[in-house]
Structure formats: structure tokens, C-alpha cells
Amino acid sequence: MSSGPGRxxxxxxxxxxxxxxxxxVAAMGLPKYRAKQISTHWFSRLEDDPASWSDLPVAARExxxxxxxxxxxxxxxxxxxxxxxxxxxxxxxxxxxxxxxxLMRYPHRTTMxxxxxxxxxxxxxxxxxxxxxxxxxxxxxxxxxxVLAGARKLAAGEIPGGPGRVGNVxxxxxxxxxxxFTSVMAAVRELTRPEPDGLGISARGLTVSTVGMxxxxxxxxxxxxxxxxxxxxxxxDDELRNELVxxxxxxxxxxxxxxxxxxxxxxxxxxxxxxxxxxDINDQSWRADLLARRLRARGDWGxxxxxxxxxxxxxxxxxxxxxREDEQAFIAHLEHHGVPxxxxxxxxxxxxxxxxxxxxxxxxx
Ligand code: SAH
Numbered sequence: 487m488s489s490g491p492g493r494x495x496x497x498x499x500x501x502x503x504x505x506x507x508x509x510x511v512a513a514m515g516l517p518k519y520r521a522k523q524i525s526t527h528w529f530s531r532l533e534d535d536p537a538s539w540s541d542l543p544v545a546a547r548e549x550x551x552x553x554x555x556x557x558x559x560x561x562x563x564x565x566x567x568x569x570x571x572x573x574x575x576x577x578x579x580x581x582x583x584x585x586x587x588x589l590m591r592y593p594h595r596t597t598m599x600x601x602x603x604x605x606x607x608x609x610x611x612x613x614x615x616x617x618x619x620x621x622x623x624x625x626x627x628x629x630x631x632x633v634l635a636g637a638r639k640l641a642a643g644e645i646p647g648g649p650g651r652v653g654n655v656x657x658x659x660x661x662x663x664x665x666x667f668t669s670v671m672a673a674v675r676e677l678t679r680p681e682p683d684g685l686g687i688s689a690r691g692l693t694v695s696t697v698g699m700x701x702x703x704x705x706x707x708x709x710x711x712x713x714x715x716x717x718x719x720x721x722x723d724d725e726l727r728n729e730l731v732x733x734x735x736x737x738x739x740x741x742x743x744x745x746x747x748x749x750x751x752x753x754x755x756x757x758x759x760x761x762x763x764x765x766d767i768n769d770q771s772w773r774a775d776l777l778a779r780r781l782r783a784r785g786d787w788g789x790x791x792x793x794x795x796x797x798x799x800x801x802x803x804x805x806x807x808x809x810r811e812d813e814q815a816f817i818a819h820l821e822h823h824g825v826p827x828x829x830x831x832x833x834x835x836x837x838x839x840x841x842x843x844x845x846x847x848x849x850x851x
Contacts, residue, residue, distance in 0.1 A: 493581060493622060494625060495556075495558055495579065495580050495581070495625045495627070495628060496556040496558075496580065497554070497556075497627075498554065498555065498556060498558060498625070498627035498631075499524065499525075499528060499554045499555060499627070500528075500626060500627035500630045500631060500634075500676060501625055501626045501627045501672075502554075503672075504521070504525075504679075504683045507521040507524070507525065507683075508521050510553075510554060511524070511550070514546070514549055514550070514553070516546055516550075520542065520546065522682060523539070523541055523542060524539070524542070524550060524554075525682040525683050526681075526682040527539045528682075529634075529681055529682050529683065529684060529685055529686075530681040530682040532634070532637055532638045532641050534638065536548075536550055536551035536555055537551070556580070557580070558579065558580055558625075558627055558628050558631055559577040559578075559579065559628065559631045559632065559635065560577065560578045561575050561576070561577060561578075561635075562576050562577065562578045562584070563575070563576040564576075565837040566837070567833070567837045568590075568833060569646060570645065570646045571590070571591040571592075571645060571646055571647065572588065572589070572590050572591070572833050572837065573588065573589045573636075573639070573645065574586060574587070574588045574589075574837050575587050575588075575589075575632075575635070577632065579604060579624075579628060581622075583604035583605075583621045583622065584604065585601035585603075585604050585624065585628075585632075585659065585660050585661075586601060586659055586660060587599060587600045587601060587632040587633075587635070587636065587659055588659070589636040589639065589640075589645065589652075590833050591640075591645050591646075591647055591650065593647075595653045595654060596636075596640060596645075596650055596651065596652050596653055596654070597652075597653070597654040597655070597656060598632065598633050598636045598652050598654070598655050598656070599656050599658050599659050600629060600632040600633060600655060600656070600657060600659045601624065601629075601632065601659035601660035601661050602623075602624055602629060602657050602659070602660070602661035602662070602663040602666050602669070602670050602673075603620060603621075603622070603623050603624055603660060603661025603662065603663075603665065603666050604620075604621035604622050604623075604624065604660065604661070605618050605619055605620040605621040605622075605660065605661070606618075606619075606620055606660060606661050606662055606665075607619065607620035607662065607665060608662050608665070608697050608731070608732065608733055609732050610697065610718075610720075610730060610731050610732065611729070611730065611803075612730065612762065612764060612797060612800065612803065612805055613800070614800040614801075615660045615661070617800070620661075620665075623661075623665070623666040623669060624661070624666065624669060625669055626669045626672040626673045626676065629669060629670065629673040630673050630676050630677060630685070632659075633652055633655055633677060633685065633687075634685070636652055637651065637652045637685065640652060652685070652687060653687065653688070653691050654687075654691040654692070654693070655677055655687060655691060655692050655693070656692075656693040656695065656716075657670065657692075657693065657694045657695055658693070658695045658716070662696065662697055662699070663694050663695065663696060664694070664696045664697075664699035664702035664703070664706075665699065667702050667705065670694065671706075671709060674689075674692060674694070674709075674711055674713060675711065677692065678692065678711055689711045689712050689713055690712070690714070692711075692713040692714065693713060693714040693715075693716050693758065694706065694713050694714070694715060694716065695716035695717075695718060695758075695760065696715070696716070696717060696718065697718050697731050697733045698717055698718070698719075698731065698733060698734070698737050698741075698742035698745070699733070699737070700737040700741055700742060700745045703715065703717075703745040703746065703748075703749055704745060704748065704749075706749065707748065707749045707752040707753055708752075712753040712754070712755050713755070714755055714756070714757075714758060715746065715749045715750075715753075715755065715757045715758070716757070716758040716759075716760050716793070717742060717743075717746045717757060717758070717759055717760065718731060718760045718762075719731075719739070719742070719743075719759050719760060719761055719777075720760070720761055720762055720764075720768060721739075721768050721773065722739060722773055722776040722777035722780050723739065723773070723776060724738050724739050726767070726768060726773075727739055730764075730767075730768065739780065740780075743780060743781065743784060744784070746759070746790070747784040747785065747789060747790075750789035750790065751789070756788060756789060756790060756791050757789060757790045757791070758790070758791050758793050759777075759781065759790050759791065759792045759793065760793050760795060761777070761792060761793065761794050761795065762794075762795045762796075762797045763794055763795065763796055763797060763807065763808040763812075763813055763816065764797045764805045764806070764807070764808065765797070765805065765806050765807060765808045765809060765812070766808075767805060769808040769812045769813065769816055770812075770816075771815050771816060771819045773816075774815075774816045774817075774819035774820050775819055775823070777792070777820065777825075778819070778820055778822075778823030778824075778825045779823070781825065782823060782824070782825070786824065788826065790825075790826075791826045791827070791828070792820055792825055792826065792827040792828075793827075793828055793830055794813070794816065794817065794827060794828070794829045794830065795830045796808065796813070796829070796830070813829065817829060
């Protein structure tokens with residue numbers, strides 16, 4: 487079967503707005519209040535089998551299941567680390583494409599790292615996903631479904647630590663979320679919409695990460711849901727960033743940082759500046775100084791935070807993580823300029839290999 491970018495997966499309840507759900511049940515000849523009942527089963531009680539929704543007539547359950555709950559995500563491989571508190575799942579989509587998500591449980595919070603596209607068109611040479619190009623955008627249901635699957639595992643007590651909830655969602659899996667803006671925004675609305683019409687996750691818990699699609703950063707700010715913006719900078723100078731993040735040839739460092747600063751100004755949310763440290767490529771102290779100067783030139787009121795990520799080498803790559811002493815010097819130079827910086831702990835490092843980025847990129851927030 488063809489899996490070109492134009493193909494859309496079958497329509498799912500999670501693709502619809504609350505109004506759209508009313509219309510969908512009405513189209514089946516059901517009263518509108520059924521929509522609320524269905525959403526309560528799906529989003530509030532996390533019941534995934536329509537056959538068990540006993541307050542709906544049997545015939546309605548079957549019709550609703552058949553028309554509005556097509557199976558979209560089939561787990562094909564699951565790997566765990568950190569005594570079962572990190573779980574990476576590879577999902578097969580209805581058309582055979584694969585995406586991955588990672589659940590990370592910490593003592594006081596649980597974060598899910600999810601994919602927004604199958605593959606990615608951004609072509610960053612150090613990123614495993616970029617090497618395969620873009621297969622297609624994910625639908626809203628395919629995006630939210632990854633979070634829902636984690637929420638079910640947590641609620642069912644399958645993750646050590648007792649029953650729990652997903653509090654944070656980061657769009658740092660496969661894909662460039664800003665390149666699939668409409669579906670990602672609908673997913674953001676659904677994740678934050680209170681139960682039973684959504685998952686009721688706080689906007690503060692959501693992070694959208696981008697290579698720097700500047701017009702979309704402005705749109706995100708106008709959208710009214712103050713998610714955290716993460717910008718994958720990786721170099722403070724255009725010469726190197728043109729290579730590491732090819733989109734820089736269209737939106738250069740200054741343009742991207744201006745957009746990030748404006749996002750922080752409008753939303754009052756601190757922007758996360760992502761910087762994967764790559765040995766002898768971008769980890770020189772002078773680059774730390776330049777990074778600090780360029781960030782602070784836009785204001786030193788705490789509008790940003792630098793998140794350093796040890797490079798997770800992708801198979802066959804000529805690049806690797808920085809030496810410990812270079813990493814420490816880079817941090818010291820940033821701190822000398824008063825830059826708030828953290829070095830990310832790479833959760834589940836041993837299960838990152840296949841993807842090369844997922845868990846490595848998740849904030850230790
Ligand atoms: N396309 C978006 C989101 C997906 S990548 C973006 O680029 O922001 C999430 C983060 O992981 C990005 O900061 C990305 O640069 C980083 N990343 C990708 N490959 C990596 C690798 N091999 N090692 C460490 N971080 C990586």
C-alpha cells in the first residue's frame with residue numbers, strides 16, 4: 487500500500503472537536519448526550535474497548551466502534567530501562583509506517599515524549615529520524631493516541647510506582663511538530679481540554695520543540711495555549727548551524743532567537759534552548775560565550791534556559807558526544823555569563839540506540 491504524504495489515516499474520535507463528536511453521533515441517529523458518554527469512557531476512564539461501554543446500547547457500541555474507533559497504533563516493540571520506569575514503544579500505523587514514543591516516570595512526575603510525524607523532512611545530519619526523510623504527517627488521533635496509551639499503562643499500575651497520570655508531554659520524538667502544525671495544534675487542544683472531552687493535562691506540562699520554523703513560532707504564541715517552546719539551536723553561529731540544522735539557511739540564528747524571545751515575551755513562558763553537544767563540532771568554549779552573548783543581548787530577564795544534551799550517536803555517524811572536560815568547560819562558560827543551564831540526564835540511554843534521539847532529548851524538567 488502506498489504511504490505517501492498525502493494519505494490520511496481513517497477518521498477517529500480523537501480527530502474530532504467536541505462539536506464534531508456531537509455531529510458524528512447525530513449522523514448515526516444517536517442523541518447528542520451519547521458523545522459525552524463516549525468521551526467519558528475514552529478520555530476519563532481510559533477504557534479502550536467500546537464493547538465494554540455498557541451504558542450504550544449494544545448496536546450503538548458496535549457502530550460507534552466500527553466508524554469512529556479504528557485501531558490506529560499497534561505496538562510492535564517495547565523496550566524498558568531504569569527498572570521499568572522508562573518504556574519506549576515502537577508503533578505501527580495503519581499503513582505500516584513506524585513511530586516511537588517514550589514514557590519516563592520520575593518520582594514526582596511522568597513525562598511522555600511523542601512523535602508528530604513518521605520520519606522528518608528537516609534533514610539534520612546528527613539525527614536518526616532525519617536520515618530517512620519524511621514518510622507522512624500524523625493525524626491528531628495518532629498523536630494523542632500515543633499519550634493515551636501511556637496514560638492507560640500508568641492508570642493500570644503497569645509502571646512501577648503505583649497508579650499514576652501523565653503530567654508532561656514533549657513533542658521531541660520523531661518529526662518536526664511545526665511542519666504538522668494543524669494536527670499538532672488540535673492535539674495540544676485535546677491534551678489540555680478538561681475531561682471528559684480531553685485529557686486535562688496542564689498547558690504548563692506541554693513542550694513543543696522545533697528546529698525554528700519562525701512563522702509557526704509566532705502562530706503558536708497567538709494560539710492562546712501557553713505551552714513551553716523548545717528551540718533546537720545546537721550552534722550560535724550561522725556557519726555551523728547551516729550544517730547542523732539545514733533550515734537555518736532560511737531562518738538564521740538571529741531570526742530564530744528573535745522569534746523565541748517574542749514567544750517568551752508574549753506567553754511569559756521561559757523558552758528552552760536545546761543544544762546537543764557534539765565532540766569538536768559545537769562544544770568549544772568560544773561557542774558557549776557566543777551563545778550566551780546572543781541570548782542575553784535580547785534581555786536578561788530569564789526568558790530562556792539552555793538545555794545541553796550529550797549527543798546520542800546515530801549508527802554510522804562520524805560524530806559523537808563531547809569529552810567530559812569540554813562539556814564541563816562549556817557549562818562553566820555559560821554560567822560565567824549568568825546563563826541558566828542544565829545538562830540533561832539521558833534516561834534510558836541503552837534503549838535510545840534504535841532511534842538515536844527520543845529519550846535523549848527529553849527535558850529533565
Ligand atoms: N524536530 C523537532 C523535535 C524532534 S527532535 C526539533 O528538532 O526540535 C527533539 C530534540 O532531540 C531536538 O532538540 C533534536 O535536535 C534532538 N536530537 C536529535 N537527534 C539527536 C541525537 N542524536 N542526540 C541528541 N539529541 C538529538
